[in-house]
Amino acid sequence: MAGKGARQEKVIIPGPMVYLPFKPFFLQRYHTENQMGPRMKSAHPFSHFVLLFSLNLLSTTSSLSHPGVGIVMDSKSNVYYTDLKHVWRIAPNGAKSIVVRNVHTHELSIDEKGNLYGEHLWYEGDVSRQWGHRVWRLGSDGTLIDLIPARKGFRDDYDDFHFVHDRSGAMYWADRGEPTIIRKRSPDGEVHTLATANFTNVRWMTVTSEGTLHLVDLHDLIRITPDGTVQTVVRNLANRRRSFLLTADIHAIMGLWTDTSGNVYAAVCSDRVVRKISLDGSIETAVRAQPGWTPSGGLVAPNGDLWLLENGGISSVRVRRIDWQGKSKVFD
Helix, strand or coil, X not given: CEEECCCCCCCCCCCCCCCCCCCCHHHHHHHHHHHCCHHHCCCCCCHHHHHHHHHHHCCCCCCCCCCCCCEEECCCCCEEEEXXXXXXXXXXXXXXXXXXXXXXXXXXXXXXXXXXXXXXXEECCCCCCCEEEEEEEECCCCCEEEEEEEEECCHHHCCCCCCCECCCCCEEEEECCCCEEEEEECCCCCEEEEEEECCCCEEEEEECCCCCEEEEECCEEEEECCCCCEXXXXXXXXXXXXXXXXXXXXXXXXXXXXXXXXXXXXXXXXXXXXXXXXXXXXXXEEEECCCCCEEEEEEECCCCCEEEEEEXXXXXXXXXXXXXXXXXXXXX
């Protein structure tokens, strides 16, 4: 189950909401200074000037957001994905339908019983400048309920629900600081410290059914075994690690997922490829994006098909399936 180690984007700029496929560098720096502490505060000398210029240029926007990574499959081979406006289902016969309307969720998860989980995040406007969210569950029987009713702030402000979970239902998340603590909540509610390390900037993460966690630490791929052993699998997984004006691209690597053999897949947005990392750390390019599209999430089906969530610019989202023969089919 892919999920986000980083917190939701908490940027307030007056005006209507728009969607951008990547967060501009000045918002990367804002987010870094306000959430990641002094170790991440270095910036280009002209960043303050560009920040002011960009805020003026983008004064018509209130929320600049990265793409969603949420795409999951149930035991009946239905695929669910988010386009940040609705949650869609692709049935085994290829038919598309909206299953949850009007929800802004970046992540999705599905449990062993086929229950689908997501959230809805919103900004209340420039008067109150308040954010709110709720967590919903679409049951395997089609019943939609709010698991966590509407409340102020962000999910990460409460740490009572996370999308990254293993087969037992245990949830995983990052508690940032110096050092960063990777925590695990058992199904009985008990919280454990899985690992503690001086990570740079924990971003997205995924966990296998058995509890082996992989996470993106800025541009590195990290593995944490169930006993808490921390291993750097790959350094600098993204080739293009800088956005314009020399700032680090914190969204260079987006969704992570695994297959039944233990291989890890990473949607490397900055390079517009999906990379496959074997257990021994060897890397290969699993697929390259088609012109005009960028991968942000994915999954490997039990039959070996690779399903990709792809973004093509302003509010343009599609799903692409690549079968074991390399044949591609687009669902848009």
